[in-house]
Amino acid sequence: MRPSVKAASGYLELLAQQAALEEHIAIAREAEVGAVMEQIRQLVAEYGLENEVIFTRARAQKRAAVAPKYRDPESGSTWSGRGKPPSWIKGKDKEKFLIA
Numbered sequence: 419m420r421p422s423v424k425a426a427s428g429y430l431e432l433l434a435q436q437a438a439l440e441e442h443i444a445i446a447r448e449a450e451v452g453a454v455m456e457q458i459r460q461l462v463a464e465y466g467l468e469n470e471v472i473f474t475r476a477r478a479q480k481r482a483a484v485a486p487k488y489r490d491p492e493s494g495s496t497w498s499g500r501g502k503p504p505s506w507i508k509g510k511d512k513e514k515f516l517i518a
Contacts, residue, residue, distance in 0.1 A: 488515040 462471050486496030490506040496517070497504050507515055 486517060488512060489517050490515065 458471075462468060484498040484500060487499040488497045488507055489495070490504075493506065495504060495506060497507060497515075499512075
């Protein structure tokens with residue numbers, strides 16, 4: 419069953435309502451997650467589980483950029499020597515392309 423929507427509500431107005439609702443949802447979630455995490459921390463402390471439970475969020479680790487090791491003298495393109503070699507160096511003597 420569809421929720422009732424004002425007949426005057428147009429597409430753009432509904433999108434604005436959706437954006438506002440999503441913002442309210444994010445704020446409510448953040449508040450509730452904080453309260454839940456505090457409850458969990460209290461229970462962990464109460465039961466002495468500090469060594470068994472780790473409170474971190476999985477985060478994608480960004481790899482540090484690797485300095486280029488080779489340069490194509492014609493185009494100026496560089497390659498770090500990691501991963502698939504570019505066409506300008508593939509099958510050639512890499513020593514000729516080393517960056518000094």
